[in-house]
Amino acid sequence: MKYALYYYDSCPFCQRVLRVLPNVNVPVEKRNVAQHAHFRNEQYAATHRTTVPCLLIEDGDQQQWMFESADIIRYLQTL
């Protein structure tokens, strides 16, 4: 499984998720959508939403996109 967090720094919901990343048991790649338009574009292409935070969960060629900071935190803490 691979994990990537779409976020930008001034988003308080993103900050909630970013704060827990050092304490979870999996590596999560950080993808700043404000600094890199291609990250925002790929999120929008897949979900038709630009809302952050958004966690991409990849299992081989399967993709799951998870929204809602509380859900993302709860999910990451169970891994």
Ligand SMILES: N[C@@H](CCC(=O)N[C@@H](CS)C(=O)NCC(=O)O)C(=O)O
């Ligand atoms: N309830 C959501 C709120 C997320 C949210 O409102 N994100 C804002 C940034 S702080 C956003 O991405 N707004 C732009 C959009 O939805 O396209 C959560 O907790 O994750």
